[in-house]
Amino acid sequence: MVHKKGKIIAVMEISSSSIGGILFEQNKKDKPKIISTIRVPVNFLFDVSFEAFWRCTCASFKSAILMLLKDYPSGPDECLCIFLFPWFTPQSRIINFEREEPIRVDRKLFDGIIKSEEEIFKTHWRSSPESNGQPEFIEHEILKVELNGYYTKDPIGKKTKTIKIYFYMSLGSQKIIKEIKSYILDGFGGIPLIFRTFPYVSFSFLRENMNTQEGFVVVDMRGEMTDISLFRKDNIEEIVSFPKGRNFFLRKIASKFNTFPQEASSLFETYLKKHAEDSNAQKISFIIEESQREWRESFKSALEKISGSKPLPQNIFFIGDEAIGNMFIKCAEGDDFAKFTIFGQPFNVSKILFEGLNQSVNFNMKRPAEKGDVFLLMESIFANKNL
Helix, strand or coil: CCCCCCCCEEEEECCCCCEEEEECCCCCEEEEEEEEEEEEEEECCCCCHHHHHHHHHHHHHHHHHHHHHHHHCCCCCCCEEEECCCEEEEEEEEEEEEEEEEEEECCCHHHHHHHHHHHHHHHHHHCCCCCCCEEEEEEEEEEEEECEEEEECCCCCEEEEEEEEEEEEEEEEEEHHHHHHHHHHHHHCCEEEEEEEEHHHHHHHHHHHHHCCCCEEECCCCCCCEEEEEECCCCEEEEEEEEECCHHHHHHHHCCCCHHHHHHHHHHHHCCCCCHHHHHHHHHHHHHHHHHHHHHHHHHHHHHHHHHCCCCCCCCEEECCCCCHHHHHHHHCHHHHHHEEECCCEEEEEECCCHHHHHEEEEECCCCCCCCCCHHHHHHHHHHCCC
C-alpha cells in the first residue's frame, strides 16, 4: 500500500521504439519517490509508413497507461508527456536585436520578437514535405538572454542597446497531440497535462548536473533514430537526427535470416553469448561490420552539419548501456572524428547510466525498475523539480 503524501506525477515518454511510463511522488525539496516504471515496445514493423507506425505507437501508449494504473489504481494528479523524434520538429535560434539609443526591455518587446520567430517556424513547418497536418507548439523557451553582450538573469526593466536571445522551439502535429490528450483523459482523467521534448528535458537535467558552458554532445540511439544534441554555453545549440537507430541493425538481421524483426533481438543475444552456430555467427559478424560502417558514415555527416562554423566540444555522452548501442559507441571513439573536436583529439566518450542516477531517487515499488531505465529516471528527476 502506497501512502500518498505529495503530488503523484506520471511521466509518459513517446519514442520511436517504445512507450515509457513512470509514476512518482513529488518532493521538490528532496528526491522523487518512484512508485512504478514500465516500458512497452512499439510493434516492430518492416513497413515503417507513418500511419502504421503511429497506430502501433498509440496501441503501446494505451497499454502503458493501463499498466501504470494497475500499479497505482487511483492514478496521478498531473502528467508530463515527453516526445522524442520523429514526433516533433525542433529549432534553436539566436535572435539579435539592436538600437542606436538605449531602450528599456519589457515583456511586450520580448513577445513581439518571439511571435515573429514563431510565425516563421510555423511557415517553415507547413512548407516541409515531411510535415504531418497542422502544427502545434510544444515548447517555446527562452534559455538565456544577453544585454549589451553580458548574460542577464532578469532582463525585464533594464536598459540596453543590444539584446541577444537564445531561444528553443518545438512543433508537433496538432492531430497527434490531440490524440495523446484524449488517451490521457480516458486513462487518468482531466488532470493537468504538460508536453515537452526530450532534448529540452535532457538539456535542463544536464545543465543542473554538468558544466554546459564548455559544452558536450549527447547521443540517443534508441529505436528508429539516432538523435544528436549539441549543448554549449547554457544553450541548445543544434539538434540533428538520422534514421539509423537500434532498429535499423535489427532489421538487417531479420532480413538476412528471413525472420520476424522481433526475433532478430534474440538472435543477436545468442550471438553475444557465443551460443550461435558458426554459420549464423559469421552472418551476424558481417551484419555488425556493415551496420557500423553505415552508421559511422551517417554519424560523420551529422557531425559535419552541427560543427558548422566552430569545432565541437571534446566530450560526448551516450545515454544508456544497451548492447546494440555499445556496438556503435565504438565507432564514435575512432580517430577519424578527431577533426571535429576543439582540441583535434578523439572524443572523450562517456555513458550516462542508470547506476549514476539511481542515487538521485527513492524507490517504493512493488517490483524492481525494469532493466535500469536511465531515460525514465532522468525524466522523473526533471519533472520532480520543474512541475
